[in-house]
Amino acid sequence: MPEVDEHTHEIDAADGGKRYPSVTQLTDLIFMLNDGEFNSACAEKLKIFAANLEEIGCDTGKKIKGKITLSIDVEREADGIYFFTPQIKLTTPTEKHGRTIGWVTEDNRFTPNKPRQGNLFGTVREVSQARVVRDV
Helix, strand or coil: CCCECCCCCCEECCCCCEECCCCCCHHHHHHHHHHHHHHHHHHHHHHHHHHHHHHHHHHHCCCCCCEEEEEEEEEECCCCCEEEEEEEEEECCCCCCCCCCCEECCCCCEECCCCCCCCCCCCCCCCCCCCCCCCC
16 A cells, blocks of 8 residues: 655655645645646736735725635546646626616617606716816
8 A cells, every 4th residue: 555645645656756645625626736737827816816906905995805716627538537627717896987877768778867757957968078167
């Protein structure tokens, strides 16, 4: 029976090298993906993600939320071989803009005008030029 390191759970190979242990925890599976390259590649992405969250949080002075999504597609071939395809998605908050109120017309088009309400004032205004305010 091969000797197993009690700390790393690595298995001694006949040539004196080490073999990956069987997966017992999720971290073991992550370390196994692409011979550890997936885990290494994610390190820099996580660092950038953390920096982006910190920058947004400091700039806005508000509570912000990000999201880390790890997915691993697992395929089993008919001969019992498994293929693992990992993907990580890091989502930082997007800038939110103010809400705009609207309604739907009878012919299903969005409108800023409340249906069945009279038109006392015009709503179209020029916004491309700066408004000049004069003292009277």
